[in-house]
Amino acid sequence: MMSDVIKEIANAVGEENISWELADLYVYGGDASIHHSMPDVVVRPRGVEDVQVVIKIAYERNLPVTVRGSGTSLSGNAVPMRGGIVLDMKSMNRIKEINTRDMYAVVEPGVINDDLNAMLAEQGFFFPPTPASGKVATIGGMIGNNASGMRAGKYGATRDALLQVKVVLPNGDLATFGTKNLKNSSGYHLEKLFVGSEGTLGVIVEATIKIAPLPSKRGVILASYSSVYDAGRAVGDILHNRYLPSAIEIMDSVCIRAVNTAMGVGLPECDAILLVEVDGREESVQRDAMEIAEICRRNGAIDVKFTVDKNEMEKLWKGRRGVLPSLSRLEGGIVSTSLADDMNVPLSKIPEAIKRFQDVARKYGIIVGTYGHAGTGNLHTKVLFNPARKENWEKIRRAMAEIYGAVHELGGTTSGEHGIGISKAPFFVEEKRGTGTIEIMKIIKNALDRKGIMNPGKLCWAPEDFVMATRLRYPVDKNNFEEEMSNEEG
Amino acid sequence: MMSDVIKEIANAVGEENISWELADLYVYGGDASIHHSMPDVVVRPRGVEDVQVVIKIAYERNLPVTVRGSGTSLSGNAVPMRGGIVLDMKSMNRIKEINTRDMYAVVEPGVINDDLNAMLAEQGFFFPPTPASGKVATIGGMIGNNASGMRAGKYGATRDALLQVKVVLPNGDLATFGTKNLKNSSGYHLEKLFVGSEGTLGVIVEATIKIAPLPSKRGVILASYSSVYDAGRAVGDILHNRYLPSAIEIMDSVCIRAVNTAMGVGLPECDAILLVEVDGREESVQRDAMEIAEICRRNGAIDVKFTVDKNEMEKLWKGRRGVLPSLSRLEGGIVSTSLADDMNVPLSKIPEAIKRFQDVARKYGIIVGTYGHAGTGNLHTKVLFNPARKENWEKIRRAMAEIYGAVHELGGTTSGEHGIGISKAPFFVEEKRGTGTIEIMKIIKNALDRKGIMNPGKLCWAPEDFVMATRLRYPVDKNNFEEEMSNEEG
Numbered sequence: 001m002m003s004d005v006i007k008e009i010a011n012a013v014g015e016e017n018i019s020w021e022l023a024d025l026y027v028y029g030g031d032a033s034i035h036h037s038m039p040d041v042v043v044r045p046r047g048v049e050d051v052q053v054v055i056k057i058a059y060e061r062n063l064p065v066t067v068r069g070s071g072t073s074l075s076g077n078a079v080p081m082r083g084g085i086v087l088d089m090k091s092m093n094r095i096k097e098i099n100t101r102d103m104y105a106v107v108e109p110g111v112i113n114d115d116l117n118a119m120l121a122e123q124g125f126f127f128p129p130t131p132a133s134g135k136v137a138t139i140g141g142m143i144g145n146n147a148s149g150m151r152a153g154k155y156g157a158t159r160d161a162l163l164q165v166k167v168v169l170p171n172g173d174l175a176t177f178g179t180k181n182l183k184n185s186s187g188y189h190l191e192k193l194f195v196g197s198e199g200t201l202g203v204i205v206e207a208t209i210k211i212a213p214l215p216s217k218r219g220v221i222l223a224s225y226s227s228v229y230d231a232g233r234a235v236g237d238i239l240h241n242r243y244l245p246s247a248i249e250i251m252d253s254v255c256i257r258a259v260n261t262a263m264g265v266g267l268p269e270c271d272a273i274l275l276v277e278v279d280g281r282e283e284s285v286q287r288d289a290m291e292i293a294e295i296c297r298r299n300g301a302i303d304v305k306f307t308v309d310k311n312e313m314e315k316l317w318k319g320r321r322g323v324l325p326s327l328s329r330l331e332g333g334i335v336s337t338s339l340a341d342d343m344n345v346p347l348s349k350i351p352e353a354i355k356r357f358q359d360v361a362r363k364y365g366i367i368v369g370t371y372g373h374a375g376t377g378n379l380h381t382k383v384l385f386n387p388a389r390k391e392n393w394e395k396i397r398r399a400m401a402e403i404y405g406a407v408h409e410l411g412g413t414t415s416g417e418h419g420i421g422i423s424k425a426p427f428f429v430e431e432k433r434g435t436g437t438i439e440i441m442k443i444i445k446n447a448l449d450r451k452g453i454m455n456p457g458k459l460c461w462a463p464e465d466f467v468m469a470t471r472l473r474y475p476v477d478k479n480n481f482e483e484e485m486s487n488e489e490g
Numbered sequence: 491m492m493s494d495v496i497k498e499i500a501n502a503v504g505e506e507n508i509s510w511e512l513a514d515l516y517v518y519g520g521d522a523s524i525h526h527s528m529p530d531v532v533v534r535p536r537g538v539e540d541v542q543v544v545i546k547i548a549y550e551r552n553l554p555v556t557v558r559g560s561g562t563s564l565s566g567n568a569v570p571m572r573g574g575i576v577l578d579m580k581s582m583n584r585i586k587e588i589n590t591r592d593m594y595a596v597v598e599p600g601v602i603n604d605d606l607n608a609m610l611a612e613q614g615f616f617f618p619p620t621p622a623s624g625k626v627a628t629i630g631g632m633i634g635n636n637a638s639g640m641r642a643g644k645y646g647a648t649r650d651a652l653l654q655v656k657v658v659l660p661n662g663d664l665a666t667f668g669t670k671n672l673k674n675s676s677g678y679h680l681e682k683l684f685v686g687s688e689g690t691l692g693v694i695v696e697a698t699i700k701i702a703p704l705p706s707k708r709g710v711i712l713a714s715y716s717s718v719y720d721a722g723r724a725v726g727d728i729l730h731n732r733y734l735p736s737a738i739e740i741m742d743s744v745c746i747r748a749v750n751t752a753m754g755v756g757l758p759e760c761d762a763i764l765l766v767e768v769d770g771r772e773e774s775v776q777r778d779a780m781e782i783a784e785i786c787r788r789n790g791a792i793d794v795k796f797t798v799d800k801n802e803m804e805k806l807w808k809g810r811r812g813v814l815p816s817l818s819r820l821e822g823g824i825v826s827t828s829l830a831d832d833m834n835v836p837l838s839k840i841p842e843a844i845k846r847f848q849d850v851a852r853k854y855g856i857i858v859g860t861y862g863h864a865g866t867g868n869l870h871t872k873v874l875f876n877p878a879r880k881e882n883w884e885k886i887r888r889a890m891a892e893i894y895g896a897v898h899e900l901g902g903t904t905s906g907e908h909g910i911g912i913s914k915a916p917f918f919v920e921e922k923r924g925t926g927t928i929e930i931m932k933i934i935k936n937a938l939d940r941k942g943i944m945n946p947g948k949l950c951w952a953p954e955d956f957v958m959a960t961r962l963r964y965p966v967d968k969n970n971f972e973e974e975m976s977n978e979e980g
Binding site for chain 2: 099100101102103124125145146147148152153156157159160169173174175176177179180181182183184185186187188189190192193195196197212213214216236239240242243244280281283284287288342344345346347348349373376377378411412413414415416417418419420428431432435436437438439440441443444446447448459460
C-alpha cells in the first residue's frame with residue numbers, strides 16, 4: 001500500500017490509532033485458524049466517524065478492508081486474504097444502554113460477550129448466545145458469523161437475538177436496519193442479512209440485541225456412555241420426548257482424555273459423555289432432570305449424575321470449554337486443527353455422523369475428536385495431526401473432503417456457528433451447488449459492495465485451492481517454512 | 491392483458507386452473523384490507539412446475555405477478571395493484587413431512603396454519619406462530635409478512651421458525667435457501683430475506699419450519715382494570731420481573747364491549763383486560779400464575795381470575811380472536827378499518843401509546859379500539875368510522891398520520907406482524923427516512939427482480955397518494971362509487 005494512503009488514514013484517525021509495524025501486521029495477519037496473510041495497515045477506530053472515513057478512503061482507492069473483533073475465528077474469517085486494511089473494532093467497546101424494561105441492550109461491536117453478561121446478570125438478565133470463547137469474543141464478531149454456542153436450541157442464535165444494526169456500508173454511508181422493538185414486520189429484515197455475512201457487506205458499528213431473563217435455577221446432568229452412538233441416540237430421544245434443555249453437549253473419548261490430561265478435570269473416562277443443562281423454576285428443573293436422567297439410562301448410560309451446585313457445574317463447563325485448547329496437548333507433535341470442525345447435522349443423524357467421521361479417521365490413520373452442541377446437531381470435529389510432516393496435509397485434505405461429503409449426504413450443513421471463512425469455503429460451495437444460493441449471494445454482494453472491497457476472498461469468494469492459496473501459519477516443513485516466511489514479505 | 495397470454499398460460503397449466511371471469515377477478519382483486527384492484531387472470535398452480543412456467547411467461551412479457559394465500563391481509567399485501575396475474579397458492583397444500591425427531595415440518599405454501607397444527611398436535615408438537623386468522627391463514631402468506639400472533643414473545647415469529655425455503659425467482663429459476671438443520675452459519679441467511687418480503691422477491695413454493703414441543707400444561711389469567719394504563723404498566727412489570735408467559739394480550743373497553751355485544755362472551759366490562767397465558771409443567775404453571783396474578787393486582791387490577799380449564803380458556807381466546815369482526819357490529823353505519831392497526835412499540839411505551847391514540851380519537855371525534863399482543867408491544871388499533879361519508883376519509887387520514895407520528899416518536903415501528911402492503915406504505919417510508927433502509931431495499935429488489943414484476947406497488951414501491959391511487963372497496967359516496975366501479979373496468 002502506498003505510504004500516502006497510510007498518511008491519509010493517520011491524518012484522519014490519529015497516528016496513535018494506526019500501525020504498520022511488522023510485528024503488528026504479523027499478529028493481525030492471523031486469527032485462531034490455520035490461515036495467515038498480512039494486512040498493509042491496522043486501524044483501531046474510536047467511533048463511527050473513524051470507520052466512515054477509513055471506508056471512504058478504501059472505497060475511493062479500491063483497498064480491501066477486513067473487520068476484526070478478537071480474532072477468535074477458527075475458519076479464517078478475520079484473516080486479510082488480500083492484504084489492505086484491518087479494522088480492529090475492540091476500542092469501540094461501550095455498552096451504550098441496558099434496558100430491561102424493553103428487553104434489549106445497545107452495544108458497540110467491540111464489547112466482549114462475558115463483559116456484557118456480567119453487567120446483565122446484575123439485573124437478572126442474560127444475552128443467550130454462549131460461545132465457548134465468550135471471555136474474549138466480541139458481539140460484532142458474533143454477529144458476523146452468527147455465533148451461538150450451547151444454549152441455541154432453547155434460546156436461539158445471535159441471528160435470532162439481533163434487533164437492529166447500525167452499519168457503515170462499503171461506500172462509507174451510515175445506515176440503520178431493523179428497530180428496537182421485540183417484533184416487526186416493517187419491510188425486508190435487512191438487519192438479519194448482516195448476521196453471518198462475515199464482514200463482506202459492511203462494518204457493524206452498533207447493535208441492539210434482545211436479552212432474556214436469567215432462569216431462577218440451572219442444573220446439569222452428566223451421563224456416561226460406553227458407546228458414543230448410544231449418547232447420540234439419547235440426545236434425539238430427550239428432544240423427541242418433548243424436553244427442551246438449555247444445553248445438550250457431547251464429548252467423545254478423545255476429548256474426555258484430552259481435557260482430563262491437560263486440565264485434570266476428572267471427567268469419567270468412557271466412550272462418550274453427555275452434559276445436559278436444564279433451567280427454569282427449581283421444581284421443574286428437578287423434575288425435568290429426573291426424567292431426562294431416566295431417558296439417558298434407557299439409552300444405555302452406564303452412569304448418570306445430577307448437580308445444581310454452582311462450583312460443580314462450573315467445573316464441568318470449564319472442562320467442556322477446555323476441549324479445544326486441550327486437544328493439542330494430547331500427544332507430542334500432534335496439534336488440533338479446525339479444518340473440518342463445525343458441521344451441523346439433523347438430530348437424528350448424530351450417531352451416524354459420528355460413526356462416519358470415525359470411519360474416515362481409521363481409513364487415514366488420523367485422530368478425530370468429536371464434541372459439540374448435540375442438542376442442535378452442531379458437532380465440532382477436530383482433526384489431530386502432525387503439521388510438520390508434509391505428507392499429512394494431502395491426507396488431511398482428502399479426509400476433510402470425505403467428512404464433509406458425509407455431512408452433506410446426511411442432510412447436514414457446512415457450518416453450524418463458526419462461519420465459512422477460508423477453511424470451509426470449498427465445502428460450502430459444494431454444499432450449495434445447484435441451489436441458487438451462491439448465485440444470489442453474489443448478486444446481493446455485487447449490489448451492496450460494488451467494488452468488492454469488504455473482506456475479499458472468503459465464503460464463495462475464496463480461492464478454489466484454499467490451503468495452498470493462503471499463507472499457512474503452521475510450517476509444513478523446514479523448506480516450506482522458509483518459503484512461507486518469504487511469502488509473508490511478498 | 492392480451493388474450494394470447496391467457497391462452498399461453500392455459501395451455502401450460504390447464505384451462506381448469508385459470509380464470510378470467512369477471513366474478514373471479516373481482517374476488518381476487520381484494521383481500522381483508524380496504525383496497526381493491528382487479529387482476530387480468532387468476533392462476534391456481536398445482537405444483538412447482540406450474541409456478542415456474544407462469545413466472546417465465548410473466549418475466550418475458552413484463553407482467554405483474556401477485557402471490558396470494560387465503561387473502562387475509564389487512565394491509566392490501568395480496569391486492570394486485572397493477573393488475574396482471576394473481577397466483578392463488580391454496581391448491582399447493584400438501585404437508586410433505588413432519589419430522590418430530592429432527593423438529594421440523596416441510597409444507598407447501600398453501601397449507602393452512604390450523605391444519606398443520608392439528609396434525610402436529612397428534613404427535614405432541616406445534617408450530618408456534620399463532621395468527622388470529624389461523625383457521626384460514628396459509629403458511630406461505632405467514633412467511634410473506636412474518637406473521638406471529640400472541641405467542642411470539644416466548645416462541646418467536648415466523649421469521650425465527652423458517653429454516654429453509656424453495657423459491658421460484660422472478661426469472662422463473664428454482665432456488666433453495668437455508669437448510670433443514672436447527673442451526674447454521676453457512677453463508678448469507680437468504681431464507682430470512684424472503685420473510686416479510688410480501689411476495690416482492692419471488693414465489694415461495696415450499697418451506698421447512700421449526701416445530702416445538704407442546705407444553706404439558708397451559709393456563710390463562712384474566713385480569714380486569716379500571717384504567718387501560720394500569721393494564722399497560724402491568725405488562726411491563728410481568729416481563730421486567732422475569733416471567734416469560736406464552737402470551738400477554740390486552741383489550742380496551744371498546745373491544746370488550748364489541749365482543750360482548752357481537753358474541754356474548756361475557757368478558758368483564760371495564761376499561762381494559764389482560765389475558766396472560768402461562769405454559770410449561772403443571773407445577774410451574776400454577777406458581778407462575780399465582781405470582782403473575784399478584785403483579786397484576788399490584789398494578790391496580792380490580793379482579794384477577796385464573797383457569798386451566800380447556801373450555802374456559804377456549805372461550806376467552808374465542809373472544810380475543812373475535813375482536814376484529816366484532817368491532818364492525820358495535821354501532822350501525824360504523825365499520826372497523828385496518829388503517830392504523832398493527833404498530834409495535836417498546837414494552838415500556840404501551841401505556842403512553844394507548845393514551846396518545848385516545849387523544850387522537852378525541853381530537854377527531856372518532857372511535858379507536860385498541861387490543862393486541864401486549865407482551866411484544868404489538869398493538870392493534872382499529873379506527874371505526876362511517877366510510878359512506880366522504881368527509882370522514884380526510885379526517886381519518888389526518889388521524890392516521892398523527893397515530894403513526896406518535897408511534898415513531900415513541901421508538902415504535904409501523905408493522906408488528908401484518909406487513910406494510912398498501913395501507914401502511916407512507917408511514918413505513920416515513921419511519922425509515924434517513925436510515926438507508928429504503929435505499930438498500932430498492933438495491934436488493936432491483937438486483938433480484940430486475941423487471942419489477944413481483945407484487946409491484948407495495949412497501950416502498952406504493953404510490954405516494956395511497957388511498958386515492960387504489961380502487962377503494964368502500965364506496966366513498968354514490969358518485970364516487972360509480973366512478974370507482976367504472977375504474978374497475980379500466
